[in-house]
Amino acid sequence: MAETAIERQANAASRRKMLRTMGTLAMAGLLAACQVVPKSNGPATPPPPDRPADDIGPGLPTDTDRHRVALLVPETGPNADVGTAIANATTMALLDSRTEKVRITTYDTALGAAAAARQAVADGNKLILGPLLSEDVAAVAPIARAAKVPVLSFSNDSSVAGNGVFIMGFVPGQSVERVVAYARGKGHVRFGALVPKNVYGDRSAAAFRTAVTEAGGTLVAVESYDRSATALSGAARRLASGGAMDAVLIADSGGTAIRAVPLIKSSGNKQILGTELWNTEASLGSNAAMRGAWFASVSDGLYGQLAGKYRTRFGKAPYRLASLGYDSVLLTVRIARDWKPGTSFPASRLLAADGFGGIDGIFRFNNRGIALRALEVSEVGAGGFRVVDPAPTKW
Incomplete structure (x- = not known):
């Protein structure tokens, strides 16, 4: 197997101390859309990184044989476990692809996303994988754009996409559109929705309204709630009494759905619809x-x-998000076949009409830089999930 190269960033002691004063960033906003797989308590055993000494100067030695690619994820702070899982998955992808053309250096965004981006650019990286949080993408984007370095982010916030920023995260609207279209195809006509009062809920509701109209259905009602049991119960009861409907979307976790469904069905049986949030809740x-x-x-x-x-x-x-790190490397390796080391990353190739394939199936980027994904529809059963409409295998 070809030897791969993974470097870990080591900041100078004075800069490290200064950046720590900036504090760590909390996991919030759209990241709530991405659930995690429960973890075991066993110890992690990653291969030892090739970590440069603290007294190394700005920039890394010139590498004429491999592409320099930066990975921006949180390695410390409250989101460190997610960032580490993504970083470990990129290591696996490099090993599995047996590439000799790509060199990945990891930078800790918990010490400051903008500082991590500036260091990545100074080190000569021509592509940035990450960051994870939408607010970090907003901080990194202008720095990367000025250096003409594309950003392939793991965020699912479509508002940060475009102008050199591509997002690979699972955009909630696509899940809503897919399940509504499937339900309409099965004869359901009158639709309602229950959504939380947050960014995820707002975008799910907007996608739901569009999806129902495009599918030729009738939108009966959309009810929202804050994060209290009383508010959820009230919204579910209002929805149940708000008019005849035969399908209801619950754009929240499975745990929330369990509490709401009996109330929603109190006025008659309805087809319950969910989003990608349920895919780790077997x-x-x-x-x-x-x-x-x-x-x-x-x-x-x-x-x-x-x-x-x-x-x-x-x-x-x-963590379930680790697949994004793995697939981002597969994408990079594919493009690296015809990418000359030391030259700018050919971002236009990210818009290939036939898209890319990976752990999460096929996907392609639209002209806004948002990953469009081929999704499957599953049904909840007593023994787990059963796929009732497979994801397409080609565009």
Whole structure:
């Protein structure tokens, strides 16, 4: 197997101390759309990184044989476990692809995303993978743009995409559109929705309204709630009494759906619809009221294989977002075949009409830089999930 190269960033002691005063960034906003796989308590055993000494000067030695690619993720702070899982997955992708053309250096965004981006550019990286949070993307984008370095982010916030920034995260609107179209195809006509009062809920509601109209359905009602049991119950009861409907979307976690569904069905049986948030909650079927519900998400078939290999190598289960790190490397390796080391990354190739494939299935970027994904529809059953409409395998 070809030897791969992973470097870890080591800042000078004075700069490290200064950046720590900036504090760590909390996981918030759209990242709530991405659930995690429960982790084991076993120790992680990543291969030792090639870490430069603290007294190294700005910039890294010129590498004429490999492409310099920066990985911007949180390695410290409250989101360190997610960032580490993504970084570990990029290591696995490099090993699995057996590439000799790509060199990845990891930079800790918890010490300041803008500072990490400036260092990545100074070190000669021609492509940035990450960052994770939308606010970090906003901080990194102008720095990368000025240096003509494209950003391939793991965010699912479509508002930060464009002008050199591409997002690979699972955009909630796509899941909503897919499951509504499937439900309409199965004869459901009158739709309602229950959504939280946050960014995820707002965007899910907007996508829902559009999806119902485009599918030729009738929008009956959309009810929203804040994060209290009383507010959720009130919204569910209002929805149940708000008019005849035969399908209801719950744009929240499976746990929230379990509490709301009995109230929604109190005025008559309805087809329950969910989003990609449910794809890691296989125990939903243990609740009888949830059985028969449909939701759309990326396929978990290949992810299951990745998770097994990850456990073997690192001693614990990965976060579900780790697949984004893996797929970002596969994409980079594909483009690197015809990319001359030391030259600018050919960002136009990210817009290839045939798209790319990876752990999460096929995807392609639209002209706004948003990853459009092929999604499957699953049904909740007593023994887990059953795919009722597979994801397309080609565009």
